[in-house]
Amino acid sequence: MVRLIAFLVGLGFVVVAGWSLGNGVVAYATQPQEESVEHRFHLSPKHVDFSFNGPFGKYDRQQLQRGFQVFKEVCASCHSLSLVAFRNLEEIGYNEAEVKAISNQWQIEVPSVDPKTGEASTRKGTPADHFPSPYLNEVAARAANNNALPPDLSLITKARHDGPAYVYSLLTGYRNPPADLPADSRPGEGLHYNPYFANLNIAMPPPLTGDGQVTYADGTKPTQDQVAKDISAFLAWTAEPRLENRHRAGLAVVLFLLFATVLSYLAYQNVWHTAKRKVRHTGPLDPENMAKRDAANREAGVNL
Amino acid sequence: MSFPWAEPYQPKNGLTRWFDERLPLPRLVYGAIGGGYPVPRNLNYFWNFGVLAGLALTVQIVTGIILAMHYVPYGDAAFLSVERIMRDVPQGWLLRYAHANGASFFFMVTYIHIFRGLYYGSYKAPRELVWMLGLVILLLMMATAFMGYVLPWGQMSFWGAKVITGLFGAIPFVGEPVQQWLLGGFAPDQPTLNRFFSLHYLLPFVIAGVIVLHIWALHIPGSSNPTGVEVKSAQDTIPFHPFYTAKDGFGVGVFMLLFALLTFYAPNYLGHADNYIPANPLSTPAHIVPEWYFWPFYAILRAFTVDFILPAKLWGVIAMFAAILLLFFLPWIDRSPVRSGNYRPRFRQFFWILILDLLVLGYVGGQPAEEPFVMISQLATIYYFAHFLIILPILSAVERTLPLPNSISESVLHGEDKEAAPADLSGLRPAAAE
Numbered sequence: 001m002v003r004l005i006a007f008l009v010g011l012g013f014v015v016v017a018g019w020s021l022g023n024g025v026v027a028y029a030t031q032p033q034e035e036s037v038e039h040r041f042h043l044s045p046k047h048v049d050f051s052f053n054g055p056f057g058k059y060d061r062q063q064l065q066r067g068f069q070v071f072k073e074v075c076a077s078c079h080s081l082s083l084v085a086f087r088n089l090e091e092i093g094y095n096e097a098e099v100k101a102i103s104n105q106w107q108i109e110v111p112s113v114d115p116k117t118g119e120a121s122t123r124k125g126t127p128a129d130h131f132p133s134p135y136l137n138e139v140a141a142r143a144a145n146n147n148a149l150p151p152d153l154s155l156i157t158k159a160r161h162d163g164p165a166y167v168y169s170l171l172t173g174y175r176n177p178p179a180d181l182p183a184d185s186r187p188g189e190g191l192h193y194n195p196y197f198a199n200l201n202i203a204m205p206p207p208l209t210g211d212g213q214v215t216y217a218d219g220t221k222p223t224q225d226q227v228a229k230d231i232s233a234f235l236a237w238t239a240e241p242r243l244e245n246r247h248r249a250g251l252a253v254v255l256f257l258l259f260a261t262v263l264s265y266l267a268y269q270n271v272w273h274t275a276k277r278k279v280r281h282t283g284p285l286d287p288e289n290m291a292k293r294d295a296a297n298r299e300a301g302v303n304l
Numbered sequence: 305m306s307f308p309w310a311e312p313y314q315p316k317n318g319l320t321r322w323f324d325e326r327l328p329l330p331r332l333v334y335g336a337i338g339g340g341y342p343v344p345r346n347l348n349y350f351w352n353f354g355v356l357a358g359l360a361l362t363v364q365i366v367t368g369i370i371l372a373m374h375y376v377p378y379g380d381a382a383f384l385s386v387e388r389i390m391r392d393v394p395q396g397w398l399l400r401y402a403h404a405n406g407a408s409f410f411f412m413v414t415y416i417h418i419f420r421g422l423y424y425g426s427y428k429a430p431r432e433l434v435w436m437l438g439l440v441i442l443l444l445m446m447a448t449a450f451m452g453y454v455l456p457w458g459q460m461s462f463w464g465a466k467v468i469t470g471l472f473g474a475i476p477f478v479g480e481p482v483q484q485w486l487l488g489g490f491a492p493d494q495p496t497l498n499r500f501f502s503l504h505y506l507l508p509f510v511i512a513g514v515i516v517l518h519i520w521a522l523h524i525p526g527s528s529n530p531t532g533v534e535v536k537s538a539q540d541t542i543p544f545h546p547f548y549t550a551k552d553g554f555g556v557g558v559f560m561l562l563f564a565l566l567t568f569y570a571p572n573y574l575g576h577a578d579n580y581i582p583a584n585p586l587s588t589p590a591h592i593v594p595e596w597y598f599w600p601f602y603a604i605l606r607a608f609t610v611d612f613i614l615p616a617k618l619w620g621v622i623a624m625f626a627a628i629l630l631l632f633f634l635p636w637i638d639r640s641p642v643r644s645g646n647y648r649p650r651f652r653q654f655f656w657i658l659i660l661d662l663l664v665l666g667y668v669g670g671q672p673a674e675e676p677f678v679m680i681s682q683l684a685t686i687y688y689f690a691h692f693l694i695i696l697p698i699l700s701a702v703e704r705t706l707p708l709p710n711s712i713s714e715s716v717l718h719g720e721d722k723e724a725a726p727a728d729l730s731g732l733r734p735a736a737a738e
Contacts, residue, residue, distance in 0.1 A: 002636040003697035010693020013626065014686050016619055020610045021682035028675050055569050083387050151581075155387070158572065159580035198590065239580075242390065242397040249398065250568025257564055261557030264550075271550040 037185040041178065043195040045165035050233055055251075058244055059237055064092040066216055067234025070227055073214050074207050075153060076107065078145065080133035083154035084238050087127040091241060092234075099127050108132045146190040148203030157232070157239040164236040169196040171228040174206040306335060306523065307342045309538040336523065342541035343548055344529035344712050350424075351527065351548075352555030353417035358515065359556060360410035363563075365508050367403040368452075375455065377501035379494055382457035383582045401571035402563075407449050408574050409563050411597035414442065423655055425643030426528045432635040437518040439631055441511055446598070448507040451500040453595060454492070458579030463592045465492040465500075471605070471624075474617045491585060531715045532643030533708055540712035591672045599669030600662050601627060606673050607685040623685065630692050637692065640700035647706040654695055661687045 051060040068089065071081065086103035090096065109122035110132045125132065133152075135141035141149055157163030177186055177193040181200075187193045191201040211223045220226060237243075313331040315321035324330045334340040374393050376385040389396035418438070421427055427435035450468060454461045469492070473483040488495025526535055535541055542548075566573065574596055578589045594602055601624050608619035630637075645652045661684050668681040709715035 002633060003639065003701075006630070006633060006637045006693045007697050009626075009630075010689050013623055013689040014694065016610075016612050017607055017623070017682050017685045017689070019612050020608050020616070021679060021686065023610045024675070024679050024682060028679065033675055083384075083391065088391075155580045159577050161577050163577070246397060246401075246568055246571070250564065253564045253568060254561065257557060257561045261554065261561055264553040264557045268550040268554045271546045 045169040061093040067230040070231040078150040081131040164232045168232040339543040341544040350420040355552045356413040423645040430525045433521045451504040459581040460579040462583035600665035603665040603669030603681040607681045642705040650703045
C-alpha cells in the first residue's frame with residue numbers, strides 16, 4: 001500500500017517537474033538566449049601576488065603603511081573606515097606617539113558634544129576613536145556624490161569576491177568604453193566605464209590619476225600600479241586584521257593534529273592488532289601453553 | 305537492552321562502586337559506549353561518521369555559547385558585534401570561523417552518515433525509528449543553521465531570511481499570516497533577529513536530546529554492519545571500547561585536520577562575500593543563494609517553473625519539503641529483505657546515480673536561476689523523486705540479490721571485509737605480554 005502511494009506521488013512529482021522541463025526546453029529552443037552585456041564585457045579580477053596570500057602569508061608592514069598613506073590622501077575624502085580605530089595602526093608598525101599624532105591631526109574631526117552648551121559639535125580624534133566618516137550621514141554622502149553612496153571600506157576586500165585583487169583591478173581598470181558596447185550600456189552622466197565593476201559603469205571617478213599622485217617616505221616609486229597594490233593590501237588588512245595570528249595558529253594546530261592523528265592511528269592499529277596477534281598465537285606461543293610450560297619447567301627445577 | 309554476552313559493568317574501585325550504587329551513570333556509559341556495548345566486528349570507516357557528527361555538534365555548542373557572550377541581537381549592532389568578535393575579542397576570529405565552518409562540517413559528516421544509511425540499508429527493520437529520529441535531527445539542524453546564518457545580519461542573512469520565510473507565503477490561504485507570524489512583522493527586522501537568536505540557542509539542545517533518543521533506539525537492535533546480516537553470536541561482535549573508540553579516535557583526528565585546514569587557511573571559502581555587507585532592505589543582492597548544504601533543496605525548489613493546477617512556487621515548496629519527508633517512509637518503500645547494497649547489484653547502480661544526481665542538484669542550486677541550470681535542475685529533480693518513489697518500490701520487488709553470508713564472522717573469515725577484526729576472537733581479554 002505504502003509503495004503504491006509512493007509510486008503515485010512520485011509519478012505526480014515527475015510529471016509536474018517534467019512539464020516544467022518540457023516548457024523550459026521549448027522556450028530554450030525557440031528563443032535563443034541572448035548573452036547579457038554584463039556577461040560579455042565584465043572581466044574577472046587580475047591576478048596579483050600579495051605577500052599575505054598562501055598559508056604562510058604575512059602582511060608587508062611597509063606596504064600597509066604606504067597603503068594607509070594612500071587611504072589618507074586619496075580615499076578618505078569620500079570613504080569611511082568605520083570598523084578600524086586609530087589605535088589599530090600600531091599593528092602595522094606605527095608607534096604610540098605616531099598614532100597619537102595621526103589621530104590628533106586627522107583631517108576630519110570626531111562627532112562630539114560641546115561640553116559647555118551640550119550642542120552637537122566635533123573634537124580632535126584620539127587613538128581610541130574609530131576613523132570618523134567624511135559625511136554626517138548617508139543623505140549628505142549621496143548629496144555630495146551625484147546620489148551614489150561611497151561604501152565603507154573596512155570590509156570591502158571580504159565583501160567582494162577575490163577582494164584584494166578586485167580592488168586592485170578596479171582601481172587600475174578604468175578605460176574608454178569599447179566601441180561595440182551597446183548604446184544603452186554606455187556610461188551615463190557621472191558614470192565611468194570599468195569592466196571589473198559588476199554592472200560595468202561605476203559612479204566613482206577614477207581615484208588614481210597617474211604616477212606620482214602620492215609621495216612615499218620610504219622611497220618606493222609611486223607608480224599608479226604600485227599605489228593600487230598598496231591600497232589593496234591596506235584594505236586587506238582592515239578587513240582581516242587577524243590574518244597573521246590565523247596563519248601562525250593554523251600551522252601550530254595542523255602540526256599538532258598531524259602528530260595526534262598519526263598517534264591515534266598507531267593506537268588504533270595497536271588495539272586491533274594485539275587482538276589479531278593473540279588469535280594467531282596458538283600452539284607453543286599460546287599464552288596458556290606458555291604458562292603451562294613455565295610451570296612444568298619450574299616443577300622440573302629447570303632454571304631459565 | 306543488549307546482547308546476552310555483553311560484558312556486565314564492574315566498578316573498578318571503591319569510588320566508582322559507591323557512585324554506581326547511588327546513581328548508575330557509570331553503568332549507563334559503560335553499556336552505551338564502553339566495553340559493555342557489543343558491536344559488529346566488521347564496521348568500516350563509514351561507521352565513524354555518527355561519532356563525528358556528535359563531535360561537530362559539540363564544537364558548535366561550545367563555540368556558539370562563547371560567541372553568544374559577545375553577540376548582540378540588535379539591528380545594525382548585530383553586524384558590528386560580529387566584527388567586534390573578529391577584531392577585538394581575544395581569539396574571537398577563531399571562535400567565529402570555527403563556528404561558521406563547523407556548521408559546514410556538521411552537514412558534511414551528517415550527509416555522509418545518511419548516505420551510509422542509504423547504501424547499507426540501515427533504515428530497514430528493526431531500525432526504522434533510528435532512521436526517523438535521524439531525519440528529525442536533520443530537519444532541526446537545517447532550521448538551526450538557517451537561523452544562525454541570519455544572525456550576523458549581513459546582506460545574505462537578511463535576504464535569505466526573506467526568501468526562506470517567503471516560502472511559507474506560498475501556502476494557500478494561511479501562507480501570508482504564517483509568514484508574518486514567523487518573522488514577527490512584514491519583513492525581517494528586529495523581532496525576527498530576536499526570535500531567531502533565541503531559537504538558534506535553543507535548538508542545538510533539542511538536537512542533543514533527539515540524539516539521545518537516536519542512540520537509545522540504536523542500542524535496542526545494536527549497530528548495523530556492512531553485510532547487513534544481523535549479529536547472531538558473540539563471534540560476530542567485539543566490545544565498542546577499546547576497539548571502536550580507538551578507531552573513532554583516528555577518525556576524529558582526520559576530521560579535525562580537515563576542519564583546521566579550512567578554518568585557518570580558507571575560512572571564507574564556503575561563505576558568501578555579500579554577507580560582509582551589512583543588511584540593507586533597500587538593495588537586493590544580484591544572486592540570493594543559501595549556504596552550500598541547502599543547495600540541492602534550493603535547486604528542487606526552483607525546478608518548478610510552470611503553474612500546473614497549483615502555482616509553480618507552491619509546487620517548488622511542496623517538492624522541497626517532500627524531498628526530505630519522503631525519506632521518513634523509506635523503510636516501507638524499499639521492502640527488499642536484503643539490507644546492504646553490497647548484495648544488491650542493481651540497487652547499487654541506482655544508489656551511485658542518486659549520489660551523482662545530488663551532486664548535480666547541489667551544483668545547480670548554487671548557480672543563478674538561468675538556463676541551462678534550470679533545465680539541469682529539473683532533470684535532476686525528476687531523478688531524485690523517481691529514485692525514491694518509483695524505482696525503489698519496483699526494484700525492491702523484482703531485483704535478484706546476491707547470496708548473503710550466513711553470519712558476520714563468516715563474511716570476515718572469507719576476507720570480504722579487510723578492515724574487520726579477525727573472526728576467532730572469542731573471550732577477549734587484555735593482550736598477553738610477549
